[in-house]
Amino acid sequence: QEIMDTWETDTPMMLICHEGIRSRQAGQYFTSQGFQQVYNVSDGIDGWSQNVDPAIPRYRSS
Template sequence: MKKLFFILLISSAVLTSCSQPAKGVHSVSPQEGYDAVYNKKESSLQLVDVRTAEEYGVSHLKDAQNICVTDDDFQEKVKTLDKDKPVYVYCKKGGRSSRAAEILSEMGFTQIYDLSGGITAWEEEGLQTTQ
């Protein structure tokens, strides 16, 4: 019984720690992202599409730069971003952008916004993309 309790306690701690966003990372809805990007609530924001170049070529958000999180040189490329300005990241559904946001946080970025549901949720909301 004690073993079972201990296993449940450890499992709970691991699951809880894995579900916590990285420091400085905020999840934003497609509408919040749209307002920031197109209504320029954040005039100095940096918008990063972390998908592959092929995915980016099909459609992306206006003014987004493509820095693929699965590329070996991702960290080197994001060093060109300003750590003092907001960074909005997105991918297809949210998995890769979550990883990118975690990396950015580890690198010292403090204003990181992860588009919840990625470009898929954005398009489902009927929001504009660019080809």
């Protein structure tokens, strides 16, 4: 919270996780705290690798 209090609420924020679920939840939290420019990579880095840039290696759990 202390660090977040030093950020301007109009600071652009891009969030990404493996599949987009946790980053969406984090984005909802930041939005609820007054941040206005919160963006989520909806399918996460895995979706980005499949749909945008196949050069990005995919993580696969065993």
